Amino acid sequence: MTDHLISRSSSHETVVRKDAKYVMQNYGRQPLVLESGSGCMVRDIDGNEYIDCVAGIAVNNVGHSHPKLVEAIKKQAEKLMHVSNIYYTVPQAELAEKLVQLTGMSRVFFCNSGTEAVEAAMKLARAKTGKTEFVAVEHAFHGRTMGALSLTYKEMYRAPFKPLVQEEKFVPSNDAQAVADAITGKTAAVIVEPIQGEGGINIHSDAYLKEVRKICDDTGTLLIFDEVQTGFGRTGKWFCKEHSGVEPDIMTMAKAMAGGFPMGAIAAREGISFERGQHAATFGGNPLACAAALASIDIIEKEGLLGHATEMGNYFMNRLKKIPLEGVVDVRGRGLMIGVELDRKCADIVDFAMKKGVLLNCTSEKVLRIAPPLVITKEQIDSVVAVLEQA
Numbered sequence: 001m002t003d004h005l006i007s008r009s010s011s012h013e014t015v016v017r018k019d020a021k022y023v024m025q026n027y028g029r030q031p032l033v034l035e036s037g038s039g040c041m042v043r044d045i046d047g048n049e050y051i052d053c054v055a056g057i058a059v060n061n062v063g064h065s066h067p068k069l070v071e072a073i074k075k076q077a078e079k080l081m082h083v084s085n086i087y088y089t090v091p092q093a094e095l096a097e098k099l100v101q102l103t104g105m106s107r108v109f110f111c112n113s114g115t116e117a118v119e120a121a122m123k124l125a126r127a128k129t130g131k132t133e134f135v136a137v138e139h140a141f142h143g144r145t146m147g148a149l150s151l152t153y154k155e156m157y158r159a160p161f162k163p164l165v166q167e168e169k170f171v172p173s174n175d176a177q178a179v180a181d182a183i184t185g186k187t188a189a190v191i192v193e194p195i196q197g198e199g200g201i202n203i204h205s206d207a208y209l210k211e212v213r214k215i216c217d218d219t220g221t222l223l224i225f226d227e228v229q230t231g232f233g234r235t236g237k238w239f240c241k242e243h244s245g246v247e248p249d250i251m252t253m254a255k256a257m258a259g260g261f262p263m264g265a266i267a268a269r270e271g272i273s274f275e276r277g278q279h280a281a282t283f284g285g286n287p288l289a290c291a292a293a294l295a296s297i298d299i300i301e302k303e304g305l306l307g308h309a310t311e312m313g314n315y316f317m318n319r320l321k322k323i324p325l326e327g328v329v330d331v332r333g334r335g336l337m338i339g340v341e342l343d344r345k346c347a348d349i350v351d352f353a354m355k356k357g358v359l360l361n362c363t364s365e366k367v368l369r370i371a372p373p374l375v376i377t378k379e380q381i382d383s384v385v386a387v388l389e390q391a
């Protein structure tokens with residue numbers, strides 16, 4: 001592959017300058033202005049192409065601008081984009097039915113993002129149990145709004161915003177006894193990511209999840225699975241919970257839900273539901289988002305992307321494990337949610353790969369996250385591995 005970023009058009013500079021001047025500088029951005037995409041590829045404003053192993057942080061599961069997704073959004077946009085939840089719409093009812101089938105849960109509530117889904121789960125758990133506190137796992141990421149932030153581990157994210165909804169109550173990963181010890185008479189729910197995403201692709205074992213389920217049952221505590229990052233085929237199943245067979249009481253979803261259109265939701269089992277007036281979202285489940293989600297789910301089904309993600313994920317991980325990559329401590333993952341842990345910070349590798357036409361990102365500083373669109377091909381994986389070898 002050729003070196004990118006050599007020549008810079010003035011429009012790239014203009015965009016970067018406007019961002020620096022007019023946008024709050026809360027993001028540490030890569031020096032790339034992305035303009036278009038197709039399948040697993042994205043293209044910058046200067047025409048350079050990249051294999052996208054970021055996928056908008058596990059969002060573009062069906063690939064960039066999939067024609068069927070684009071068509072569904074266009075068709076719905078021409079018909080009806082938004083009406084209030086004081087009315088019914090066809091796409092919302094259809095999507096709700098589909099999600100209940102896919103999750104095995106009883107009912108859903110729609111919102112617009114991951115953090116909102118976590119807020120909804122927290123409110124539902126409080127309303128249902130009459131208890132106020134939550135137990136979360138060290139290195140967890142559940143979002144940035146005040147409730148979700150109080151269950152997010154990183155001190156850097158929390159410190160400027162205290163007091164949060166609750167003080168720290170985190171237990172070590174894969175330690176069921178710690179969960180049992182942390183639950184008190186005030187605990188409404190335990191919240192777990194089946195695989196931690198932002199925390200560094202840390203896999204919670206099936207045995208651990210089963211034990212946590214039992215502890216929750218024994219103590220009358222609700223179990224929430226945060227599947228915002230692991231959902232919609234990312235790990236080779238519709239939802240990561242299927243690997244362990246453990247059923248939560250409430251689950252959150254967002255990121256890949258509508259193929260890149262912003263959307264979130266929770267699903268809960270029989271008997272756990274908001275009552276009239278307890279929660280709402282103006283945009284939640286609007287017809288445009290629901291049409292996008294229905295199309296995205298349909299693409300995953302029709303193109304067999306669950307099986308493909310499993311196959312490509314195994315191929316990717318085997319290649320990464322076999323090649324003696326310098327500084328690699330561990331390669332782990334499920335499906336196309338892969339982490340490559342290094343013995344150093346991975347920012348240099350991310351920069352190098354970008355110059356060679358591969359987009360990657362780091363989670364938790366030392367872990368390279370590989371989460372490409374599920375449509376990635378073997379040839380594209382080979383190209384990514386070749387770049388990593390050089391790095």
Ligand SMILES: *Cc1c(COP(=O)(O)O)cnc(C)c1O
Nearest residue numbers: 113114115141142143197228229
């Ligand atoms: C990304 C993420 C969130 C937050 O989602 P936003 O849409 O950014 O608010 C919550 N939980 C998990 C597990 C995530 O990966």
